Amino acid sequence: MNPHGHAFWWLVAAFCIVWYSTVTIYVAIRGARDIRVMLERLAKSERPD
Amino acid sequence: MTHFDAWIDGSIVGLYLLATVIAGLMVRRHVGKVEHFLVAGREMDVHLGIASLAATEFGIITCMYTAQGGYTKGFVGALPGILQAVAMLVVGLTGFCIGPLRRSGVVTIPELFEKRFGPRIRWLSGLVIVVGGLLNMGIFLRVGGQFLVAVVGFDASWLELVMSALLVLVLVYTVLGGMLSVLVTDFLQFVVMSAGLLVVTFLILDDVGWARLVETVEKRQGPGGFNPLAEGGPGWSFVLFQSCVQIAATLTWQPVIARLFAAKDEHVGRRIYTRTSVFFAARFVIPGLWGIAAAAMLSDADLAALPAGTDGSLLAMPTYLARVVPIGMVGLLVAAMLAADMSTDSSYMLTWGGVIYNDLVAPFRKGPWSEKRGLFWNRTIVVLIGIFLLFFGLWYPLEGDVWTYCTLTGSIYLSSMSILLVACCYWKRANSWGAAAAIVLGAGMPIVTLVLDKVDVEHAFFLTRLSPNWNGFLAYALAAGGMIVGSLLKPSKAVSA
Numbered sequence: 001m002n003p004h005g006h007a008f009w010w011l012v013a014a015f016c017i018v019w020y021s022t023v024t025i026y027v028a029i030r031g032a033r034d035i036r037v038m039l040e041r042l043a044k045s046e047r048p049d
Numbered sequence: 050m051t052h053f054d055a056w057i058d059g060s061i062v063g064l065y066l067l068a069t070v071i072a073g074l075m076v077r078r079h080v081g082k083v084e085h086f087l088v089a090g091r092e093m094d095v096h097l098g099i100a101s102l103a104a105t106e107f108g109i110i111t112c113m114y115t116a117q118g119g120y121t122k123g124f125v126g127a128l129p130g131i132l133q134a135v136a137m138l139v140v141g142l143t144g145f146c147i148g149p150l151r152r153s154g155v156v157t158i159p160e161l162f163e164k165r166f167g168p169r170i171r172w173l174s175g176l177v178i179v180v181g182g183l184l185n186m187g188i189f190l191r192v193g194g195q196f197l198v199a200v201v202g203f204d205a206s207w208l209e210l211v212m213s214a215l216l217v218l219v220l221v222y223t224v225l226g227g228m229l230s231v232l233v234t235d236f237l238q239f240v241v242m243s244a245g246l247l248v249v250t251f252l253i254l255d256d257v258g259w260a261r262l263v264e265t266v267e268k269r270q271g272p273g274g275f276n277p278l279a280e281g282g283p284g285w286s287f288v289l290f291q292s293c294v295q296i297a298a299t300l301t302w303q304p305v306i307a308r309l310f311a312a313k314d315e316h317v318g319r320r321i322y323t324r325t326s327v328f329f330a331a332r333f334v335i336p337g338l339w340g341i342a343a344a345a346m347l348s349d350a351d352l353a354a355l356p357a358g359t360d361g362s363l364l365a366m367p368t369y370l371a372r373v374v375p376i377g378m379v380g381l382l383v384a385a386m387l388a389a390d391m392s393t394d395s396s397y398m399l400t401w402g403g404v405i406y407n408d409l410v411a412p413f414r415k416g417p418w419s420e421k422r423g424l425f426w427n428r429t430i431v432v433l434i435g436i437f438l439l440f441f442g443l444w445y446p447l448e449g450d451v452w453t454y455c456t457l458t459g460s461i462y463l464s465s466m467s468i469l470l471v472a473c474c475y476w477k478r479a480n481s482w483g484a485a486a487a488i489v490l491g492a493g494m495p496i497v498t499l500v501l502d503k504v505d506v507e508h509a510f511f512l513t514r515l516s517p518n519w520n521g522f523l524a525y526a527l528a529a530g531g532m533i534v535g536s537l538l539k540p541s542k543a544v545s546a
Contacts, residue, residue, distance in 0.1 A: 006263055006275055013338060016330055016334045017250060024239075030095075034093070041092050
């Protein structure tokens with residue numbers, strides 16, 4: 001892919017696509033862990049001590 | 050013509066819908082208090098926050114208006130996203146306004162205003178937030194339905210039925226599980242939505258190619274398609290208005306702020322802001338490319354074949370996608386867009402419902418309510434919002450640029466709430482007179498613009514001769530002026546009282 005004289009928009013588009021691809025995989029893995037921890041904490045707070 | 054296959058693509062969509070509803074319903078047993086319903090017990094961590102914020106702030110409506118921006122304005126159509134990305138990054142890094150807001154422990158922004166400006170300003174703030182928010186959200190279902198009709202290829206007369214079915218599905222898990230269900234389904238929706246968006250983007254780039262995208266913008270918009278201030282571009286009014294909107298939305302857009310309130314602490318909230326910042330550019334840039342690709346690949350005859358009375362600039366993108374996305378991938382695309390839409394609808398209904406419950410209804414309560422009663426009313430309000438959306442979406446005649454409508458309706462409250470929040474956090478002289486003036490002036494300008502646009506077709510009034518961008522910018526200027534003048538006019542004795 002060549003910027004065709006519009007390097008700014010080429011860089012913006014490439015950066016967004018690369019960043020989004022990377023973050024999707026990272027958040028898919030770490031977000032599942034966040035859900036598990038959040039539900040465990042809520043369950044713990046519901047239990048009478 | 051569409052490549053949607055009822056068995057292959059329909060199965061993918063059905064599987065996604067089933068998984069979402071099951072996931073949303075599974076967490077409902079954890080909702081025992083109003084705090085769980087509205088802010089998920091403030092237990093949300095960074096990565097879930099990123100997924101939830103990204104999924105919430107990207108619906109079919111977002112895809113449609115950003116693609117329309119690419120189609121009509123070229124690359125410049127993505128400018129609002131870049132502006133918001135910068136705003137999110139700066140606000141997240143500095144904690145400007147959101148730091149004090151999260152530390153205050155409130156559930157909504159008007160609740161914070163009561164501490165500084167009194168209960169009347171809290172109620173008035175709640176009112177403009179709900180009016181602006183619901184008018185903004187009112188068009189989501191119809192535009193989403195239009196996308197699905199074009200991509201899936203079903204009869205346009207099914208649009209209302211599809212809209213209603215989609216809304217009922219979203220209502221089921223939102224009403225039962227509140228913010229907890231929203232967060233869990235948001236996560237699932239983020240993964241499906243992102244996979245679909247990326248796959249379709251690669252397909253489009255492969256089909257059209259970057260060089261042709263650039264050539265199309267050069268041919269259609271000229272230099273103004275690359276630079277907003279160049280000839281043929283939307284000009285200063287667009288840049289100024291969009292800068293105001295994006296800064297204000299970063300500080301006070303209720304669905305965004307709801308993630309700050311649901312975060313475990315201020316630090317987590319700020320990290321969600323900084324780490325999601327690029328997504329706010331991506332949500333404009335990626336569908337913007339789809340819109341430019343549609344402009345490159347569709348002929349005038351293709352657009353003329355669209356149903357009478359529909360907006361070609363809005364429907365160009367889904368019409369093009371229906372042609373270019375192959376069997377199997379259409380299912381992923383539709384699932385991705387349904388995911389995007391459901392996450393947005395659920396979250397928006399919950400957050401506007403939270404403001405109605407917390408800031409509009411609360412002053413009329415006689416004594417504290419039990420958690421059970423509070424949950425009942427929150428759920429009832431969400432259902433009522435759903436019914437409103439269905440009817441508003443059916444009768445409101447949407448014309449022209451969707452993004453302009455969204456920014457004008459959003460500005461009904463963004464203009465004043467952002468000014469009030471900054472003044473509340475950082476200006477000691479700010480008081481209730483200034484707050485009231487800012488709310489009335491900030492809300493008045495967009496409302497007058499929207500109403501005159503419908504009634505003054507001859508452009509007899511000065512305001513209808515101005516562009517919507519100038520009118521929108523004026524709302525922010527008037528709100529700021531109202532806050533300063535009103536606060537300075539109030540006698541200092543009254544201030545200390």
